Amino acid sequence: MYPRFSETFVVTELLSMQRLGVDLEVFSLRYPVDGRFHPSLAEMRAPVTYLKHGGLRAADVWAALGAARAAVPEVDAHLDELLAAEVGDAVQALELAVAVRERGITHLHAHFASVATTVARLAALLTGITYSVTAHAKDIFHEEVDPADLRRKVADARAVVTVSDYNLAHLRAELGPDAGRVRRVYNGLDLRGFPYADPGDRPPVVAAVGRLVEKKGFADLLEAVAVLVGSGRKVEVELVGAGPLADDLRARRDRLGLADVVHLRGPLPQDEVSRVVAGAACFAAPCVVGADGNRDGLPTVLLEAMALGTPVVSTPVTGIPEVVHDDATGLLVPERDPQALAVALGRLLDDALLRRRLAAAARELVETEFDTTRQAARVAETFA
Template sequence: MRTYHPVFVGRDPAPRAPAGADVVSLATHGRPATMSYLLTRRSGHLVRTLRDREVRLLHAHFGVEGVFAVPTARALGVPLVTTLHGFDVSVTRRHLLASRKPSWANYVTWRRSLFETGATFVCVSEHIQRRAIEWGYPAERTLMLPIGVDTEVVKPVPLPETPRIVHVARLVEKKGTADLLHAFAVVHRAVPAAELAIIGDGPLHGQLSALATELGVAESVRFLGVRPHAEVLATVAQSRVLCLPSVTAANGDQEGLGMALLEAAATGRPVVGTRHGGIPEAVMDDVTGYLVPERDPAALADRLVALLGDPDLCQRLGTGGRKLVEDRFDLSTQTAKLESLYGELV
């Protein structure tokens, strides 16, 4: 941002905060303070700290944190912006309550306070904007504004020799990793040198690792775990294609947009995704990559084999992807729009 100075606020410590960032963590006041905030959504420490910093606006990411920010925004007398990303407007209220997570229960219980107090609800895609309105968010205060990609930092790079596919995702049902493994078993028979790099971790790690063994592709699949952002970008650059075959999870959870798709496109890599959630807003079929139906490993394998076997096709789609990011998702442009919104509210 060029006009505003950010203060990062959270219940927990911020292990990946930018160097030199102004971080406020409730954890510094001890576990009782954190638990009290988790249960009541109120913290005198937080209000005093932000008032001392002369905070002019609160911006919460995800509806859950928006609900938690309402009492603080009211106490400070400042506008509250909330960005809606995906699960917060796609997971059903019944499943949120059944999770037994206090924060999710608070979200369902106190959501109307957010609807009433929130100045603007920023949606990362048109799909999320539609779902937000269906979920009950006031349509007149929703705004579609995707988060951008820093095109000055993420640059196009030459295609590598190795026919590698990269998948960047938390290992949960929504990301479709199991479908990708089934597709990769077919890809590996057609392209024996093919590799699959999976970046991310989650509750399905063990199950997915066992599936790779069962499918006979474990030696060509690498589970890299959670990696720093710079390493993620480096692995994408060392791959021919990024694949994110997201699906609608049993609890209704859907993809908001898929930032990994946009970062890969900015690198000049073609992307393969599903016709799901906000993905079609980040992937133009046969222009920046390919779209296939949800839960269709055969169609997924067909597109991946085509890309791994045709460097010229990869180059054409990668060039299209870079242009899409520059035209619609450039970080400086998107941030300028966000700061303009802040200015209107402040």
């Protein structure tokens, strides 16, 4: 889905590639649904094509096959692959294959190793071009991931990128030699949009940002804040995001007596998110592994907080310890441990010197390892 409000890392990467001179087109499998857009989208010059999705009739399927056979005669040789796919995926692959052939596209890159890679792989197979993929989190960790399907996608790709060393180790353990060409490239930030500010004199505000889903651990954050308030501490929480657990979190907040403490702001555009995070004394990302195996790869918003000079508290889930080095670039606490989370947040709220020390080291790390121009160039190298 392009653009997707919660996937700022895709737009950041595209804009960086655009500045590097990569000739881009965007193909989206779904229409955007939330009606909110980040201002940076105005900078995108790449054309966007929305492939057919949903409401397909038999006539649509035959029309897509006929159009593809006319433009891509090789389709007949790969009918078995098309018939093995979901009908909607096959139709989108046929439409994409026609665009590839008519527009002289030489390579496809898919974000997420799920349906996007299914379509890219089929279109590449039909047209004889190459494809690559960036694997993130749900697309490799969720209980619904088919190991055989993932193995085939990784084996057939020219290159596979993933966003943390944790993910890289997981793929190598799961796929063995087929994962030999997978490389780690962290998601990048355009640091021009995340100016560093000293956190020493900020008010006692905890910021948290993300989709309101289990893996973000926001239920634990509410419990931790209840501990802080119960100890007589003055604190406020700015929680930004939307998602299926919004009503549950609101009910939990009210049950804990935190209606005047925890402010559920809903989704905000990037510039407003940065303003909220930059004004907080600390940032909480108490991520957990969900009951369905879903988990974060390495939350981009965590990197954004570190870039802005807001010290972070998080958990040692997936790739997070690769950037949050405990008591060096942030604080780590066990997942699903509200008491430990409360203690860590209390340390940051109380100690301006600690905030300054952690924030300065975190910014240095982000500048060294997460600059978008360098990261996007590494991904673009896989297209050649």
